[in-house]
Structures are given as structure tokens and as C-alpha cells.
Amino acid sequence: MEFLPLFHNLRGSQVLVVGGGEIALRKSRLIAEAGAVIRVVAPEIEPQLRELVERSGGHLILRGYNVSDLDGCVLIIAATDDEPLNAQVSQDAKQRCVPVNVVDAPALCSVIFPAIVDRSPLVIAVSSGGDAPVLARLIRAKLETWIPSTYGQLAGLAARFRSQVKNLFPDVTQRRAFWEEVFQGPIADRQLAGQGAEAERLLIAKIAGDAPHAPGEVYLVGAGPGDPDLLTFRALRLMQQADVVLYDRLVAPAILDLCRRDAERIYVGKRRADHAVPQDEINKQLVDLAKQGKRVLRLKGGDPFIFGRGGEEIEELAAHGIPFQVVPGITAASGCAAYAGIPLTHRDHAQSVRFITGHLKNGTSDLPWSDLVAPAQTLVFYMGLIGLPIICEQLIKHGRSADTPAALIQQGTTSSQRVFTGTLADLPRMVAEHEVHAPTLVIVGEVVKLREKLAWFEGAQATV
Numbered sequence: 001m002e003f004l005p006l007f008h009n010l011r012g013s014q015v016l017v018v019g020g021g022e023i024a025l026r027k028s029r030l031i032a033e034a035g036a037v038i039r040v041v042a043p044e045i046e047p048q049l050r051e052l053v054e055r056s057g058g059h060l061i062l063r064g065y066n067v068s069d070l071d072g073c074v075l076i077i078a079a080t081d082d083e084p085l086n087a088q089v090s091q092d093a094k095q096r097c098v099p100v101n102v103v104d105a106p107a108l109c110s111v112i113f114p115a116i117v118d119r120s121p122l123v124i125a126v127s128s129g130g131d132a133p134v135l136a137r138l139i140r141a142k143l144e145t146w147i148p149s150t151y152g153q154l155a156g157l158a159a160r161f162r163s164q165v166k167n168l169f170p171d172v173t174q175r176r177a178f179w180e181e182v183f184q185g186p187i188a189d190r191q192l193a194g195q196g197a198e199a200e201r202l203l204i205a206k207i208a209g210d211a212p213h214a215p216g217e218v219y220l221v222g223a224g225p226g227d228p229d230l231l232t233f234r235a236l237r238l239m240q241q242a243d244v245v246l247y248d249r250l251v252a253p254a255i256l257d258l259c260r261r262d263a264e265r266i267y268v269g270k271r272r273a274d275h276a277v278p279q280d281e282i283n284k285q286l287v288d289l290a291k292q293g294k295r296v297l298r299l300k301g302g303d304p305f306i307f308g309r310g311g312e313e314i315e316e317l318a319a320h321g322i323p324f325q326v327v328p329g330i331t332a333a334s335g336c337a338a339y340a341g342i343p344l345t346h347r348d349h350a351q352s353v354r355f356i357t358g359h360l361k362n363g364t365s366d367l368p369w370s371d372l373v374a375p376a377q378t379l380v381f382y383m384g385l386i387g388l389p390i391i392c393e394q395l396i397k398h399g400r401s402a403d404t405p406a407a408l409i410q411q412g413t414t415s416s417q418r419v420f421t422g423t424l425a426d427l428p429r430m431v432a433e434h435e436v437h438a439p440t441l442v443i444v445g446e447v448v449k450l451r452e453k454l455a456w457f458e459g460a461q462a463t464v
């Protein structure tokens with residue numbers, strides 16, 4: 001190990017920064033966050049840095065560096081573009097046994113700045129020992145996405161009860177087991193879901209030894225339209241911790257693969273005979289699994305609250321007092337439109353957009369056709385393939401022009417995406433001609449024309 005990682009308490013201590021430019025400013029911001037009193041020496045100091053120094057309670061020395069500037073400082077940072085000067089500062093600091101950092105010159109440093117993930121009080125530092133700082137930053141970016149921003153609050157919760165728990169369990173093994181349960185169970189779940197008060201209530205109950213048998217929890221998660229890259233950080237995190245996954249046809253295998261390897265997987269989509277598991281049965285299954293104490297992931301295509309029956313499922317959970325959380329996903333309209341190069345609204349063409357179910361219950365009667373033909377409005381039909389001839393016929397009959405541009409987007413956002421564009425009158429013919437099948441989204445409106453200029457993503461067999 002070239003450098004030993006240590007965390008330095010700088011609060012109230014003097015730190016010397018040699019240099020008054022952009023790089024000095026960047027380093028100063030960091031040490032200011034750690035509560036240091038900053039002393040800057042440079043012939044010129046840029047205004048933002050001046051302000052920062054003043055706020056830290058430190059002072060500005062407007063002249064060239066002098067070795068006496070080091071007096072009383074616990075850390076020295078050389079951030080000038082004058083290499084010999086940087087080397088001099090390094091040498092002076094080392095002679096006095098004061099830690100020194102020279103920006104971009106690891107050989108001159110006794111201490112180096114890591115890439116930092118700040119979830120205070122939890123802080124993660126990543127270092128490549130100065131050899132590959134870009135790599136360290138990339139790892140940091142991965143950690144940033146992986147560690148929820150609320151993690152600091154979880155550490156804060158633990159801090160508030162630390163001594164109480166220590167008194168309760170003088171034995172370190174017992175204490176460790178207690179905290180492991182806290183950090184991996186419903187208490188952490190609540191805190192990370194932003195429900196701090198509830199997390200605290202559960203922790204107090206656990207400390208008092210009267211924690212009720214905790215039921216599991218259900219995560220109703222939107223898996224987006226297909227491309228796994230479109231998952232949210234939270235979706236991915238919950239996918240990795242769930243014990244059991246209930247999924248249906250719309251969830252792409254590549255997404256399912258991101259779930260915890262040993263999680264039980266239950267398919268609740270259409271079976272061979274083309275009958276979906278009845279909704280009641282799914283609702284009941286969610287309740288039963290959660291009552292067994294499991295963390296249950298209900299994974300749905302797109303967004304769970306847009307034509308996803310997510311509402312019905314959690315109503316049942318709420319009725320049984322089972323904790324749940326809902327994670328939005330990118331709905332098919334957003335995903336398909338983006339990947340087809342069709343902005344859903346546009347100042348010149350569409351001031352509003354409607355998401356409509358094309359699943360017609362009573363033939364023609366159950367959609368507000370006269371509303372749907374209002375001008376400057378984009379229509380997006382979900383589940384519209386079967387009803388498409390009726391939809392087109394009714395829209396034209398109620399006054400939308402037969403020439404209105406329209407698009408069919410099959411398996412949008414995936415490598416199998418296919419896009420066909422034409423006019424409203426053409427759509428049914430296009431479906432037959434190109435053997436378009438589900439899942440397909442239908443977009444109707446002037447904005448479809450923009451695809452000619454804006455198409456950027458093409459799947460395996462994309463066509464205009």
C-alpha cells in the first residue's frame with residue numbers, strides 16, 4: 001500500500017493553500033467543508049476564493065510565498081502552476097514534518113486527496129495512489145449511484161442511539177448482531193425510503209425489545225420500457241435486495257437478470273393458454289409473501305402507476321397494513337418517444353400530450369373522442385394494436401385529419417426496436433404489412449414528423 005487512508009479532523013485548524021486560482025479554489029472548497037480555517041498566499045487571489053477564505057475565518061496574504069507562511073498550519077496545499085515553487089513548498093513542509101499535497105504531482109506529496117463519496121457522517125474515499133485519478137473518479141461515480149443519498153441519515157439514526165445500544169449490549173458480538181439487523185432490515189428500509197420518523201419508531205421498539213414480528217415489505221417498482229440502463233438507482237438497489245420477485249411479460253430478461261441471483265422468481269404474466277394470473281390472485285400473493293416476512297419485489301414494465309394496475313395492488317397491501325414503497329419507472333410513452341426521436345410536446349406543434357389506453361371495453365363508446373381530436377395535442381395509445389382500426393376510424397370521424405402523422409413503435413428502447421411512420425389513416429394497414437406485434441405504442445400528432453430530423457437510436461430493424 002503506497003498511501004495509508006486516514007480521515008483528517010481539520011475542524012478549526014489552519015490549512016495553508018499556496019496559489020490563488022481555480023485549482024486552489026477547488027481544493028479550498030473541500031477543506032472548507034471539513035471545517036478548516038484557510039490561509040491563502042498568492043500575489044493574486046480570485047474573488048470566489050477570497051470569499052471562501054473569509055467565510056472560513058481565515059486570511060488572505062497577497063504576496064509571494066514565504067516559508068514562514070507555514071507557521072501554525074496542520075496541512076499544506078501547493079496549487080500553483082509554478083513547478084519549482086510547488087517543489088519548494090513541498091520540501092519546506094516535509095522538513096517541518098507537516099503533511100503536504102501538491103496538486104497533480106504525486107511524487108511531491110506526503111498526502112493525496114481521494115475521490116470522495118460524501119454521505120456524512122459516512123464518507124467513502126477512493127484512491128489510486130495518484131497513479132490513475134480518473135479511474136478513482138469513475139469508481140466514485142459507480143458508488144455514488146449505488147449508495148443512496150439517504151445513507152447519511154441512516155448513519156445519523158445509528159449515531160443517535162449508539163450509546164443506548166452499547167449499554168444494552170455490553171457484549172460486542174451481540175451488539176454487532178443488533179446493528180446488522182437494523183442496517184439490513186425494515187428499519188433501514190424505512191430510513192432509506194425517506195421515512196425517518198417511522199425508522200426511529202421501529203428502532204426504539206427494537207431497543208425496548210417489543211418489536212412486533214415485522215412483516216416483510218413490498219417494493220412496487222417500475223422497470224422502464226426495456227433498456228436496462230433506464231432503471232432508476234432505487235429500482236436497481238431494491239432489485240438487488242428483494243427475496244422474491246413477481247414479474248410479468250413486459251419485464252425484459254436483461255432487467256430480470258439484474259435481480260439478486262438467489263431471489264425466487266414468480267412469473268405472473270400470461271400463461272401458455274394466454275390467461276394472465278387474475279389480478280386478485282396477484283394481490284393475494286403479494287400479501288401472503290410479505291406476511292411471511294419476505295421482501296417482495298413487484299416488478300412492472302414502464303411506470304407502475306401508468307396503466308400498470310399498481311394502484312390496485314397497493315390498495316390491498318394498505319388494507320393489510322403491509323409496508324410498501326413505490327418506485328416510478330420511465331413509462332413507455334417517454335421511453336419510446338425519446339428513442340424514436342419524437343418529442344411528445346413541442347412549442348410549434350403540441351401544447352399537451354395524452355396517454356390513453358387503447359384497450360376498448362365497449363367497442364367505440366368508451367373513449368372521449370371529441371376531446372381527443374383537439375388541435376395541438378399529441379395522443380399516445382398504450383395497448384392500442386387490437387383496437388387500432390376503431391381508434392383511427394373514430395378519430396377521423398370526429399375530425400382529426402386522416403393525414404395526421406402517426407407512428408408505431410414496437411419494443412421501444414430495446415435492440416429490437418422497430419418504428420414505422422405514416423398517417424393516421426395508414427396505421428391499420430401498416431400493422432398488417434409489417435407484422436407489428438405487442439408491445440407496441442402508437443403516437444398520433446404533428447410531432448411525429450420531427451422524427452425525420454431527430455431519429456438517433458435505431459434498433460435491429462428500424463425503419464422510417
Ligand code: SAH
Nearest residue numbers: 302303308331332382383411412439440441
Ligand atoms: N406500465 C406500463 C404500461 C403497461 S400497458 C408503462 O408505464 O409503460 C402495456 C402497454 O405499454 C403495451 O401494450 C404497449 O402499448 C406499451 N409498452 C410497454 N412497453 C413498451 C415498449 N418497450 N415498446 C412499445 N410499447 C410498450
